[in-house]
Amino acid sequence: MRVAVLGATGATGRLLVDELVRRGHTVVALTRAPDPAGPEAVTWVAGDARDPGALSALVDGADAVVSALGPRRGDGTLHREVAPLLVTALREAGVRRFVGVSGAGVDVPGDRKSRRDRVVSALLQRLGGQTVRDKALERETWAASDLDWTLVRAPRLVDGPPTGRVEHSAGCSPRRTSIPRADLAAFLADLAGRPDYLRQAPLVAGR
Numbered sequence: 001m002r003v004a005v006l007g008a009t010g011a012t013g014r015l016l017v018d019e020l021v022r023r024g025h026t027v028v029a030l031t032r033a034p035d036p037a038g039p040e041a042v043t044w045v046a047g048d049a050r051d052p053g054a055l056s057a058l059v060d061g062a063d064a065v066v067s068a069l070g071p072r073r074g075d076g077t078l079h080r081e082v083a084p085l086l087v088t089a090l091r092e093a094g095v096r097r098f099v100g101v102s103g104a105g106v107d108v109p110g111d112r113k114s115r116r117d118r119v120v121s122a123l124l125q126r127l128g129g130q131t132v133r134d135k136a137l138e139r140e141t142w143a144a145s146d147l148d149w150t151l152v153r154a155p156r157l158v159d160g161p162p163t164g165r166v167e168h169s170a171g172c173s174p175r176r177t178s179i180p181r182a183d184l185a186a187f188l189a190d191l192a193g194r195p196d197y198l199r200q201a202p203l204v205a206g207r
Contacts, residue, residue: 003192004058004095005029006049006082007068009036012101012157015185016068017042023189030058049082055089064097064192065090068185076130083141090147098142099191101184102151103135104177108201114173139201150191151201157181165207170197174205 007013008029028043047054105124142149162182167174
């Protein structure tokens with residue numbers, strides 16, 4: 001496939017790009033860096049995620065778009081502002097599949113979270129400020145679209161080698177409260193090529 005990637009130079013995004021290239025996909029990635037580090041096989045599109053022109057160039061001809069954009073320090077509105085721009089860019093390019101990363105603290109109708117996770121979500125929503133609100137508003141934008149979106153609600157991300165073991169559910173809490181970035185990257189790559197969790201926000205964690 002031809003996969004367009006946002007957040008490709010971040011800690012999770014770099015692993016995602018490597019995984020997509022390893023699987024033989026053609027990767028086009030957005031970058032604000034003048035000389036991004038990454039596999040030579042990647043085609044880089046210069047620009048910011050809030051730039052409609054850069055997004056149009058990024059998604060043109062893509063089979064799927066995957067975002068590993070994380071929160072930026074001091075920027076509490078990034079995801080709520082990028083989401084509608086992406087929806088428009090995908091519609092104009094005729095691309096339906098989008099996979100992104102959200103947070104485990106975001107609540108979704110129909111959730112069956114454990115008591116532990118309900119408490120954690122309540123604390124995050126009370127203390128997390130604009131960052132948590134930003135992710136919730138992002139999901140609302142995708143939910144209002146007619147696209148084949150999936151937002152993966154990830155818990156605490158940890159570094160380390162991939163384990164190949166990921167627990168995931170549409171609304172039930174995983175047993176653990178963390179996931180290796182490498183395993184999250186592999187899960188995102190899986191979803192880019194599969195119609196799993198369409199228009200849903202699965203909860204994930206390491207096993």
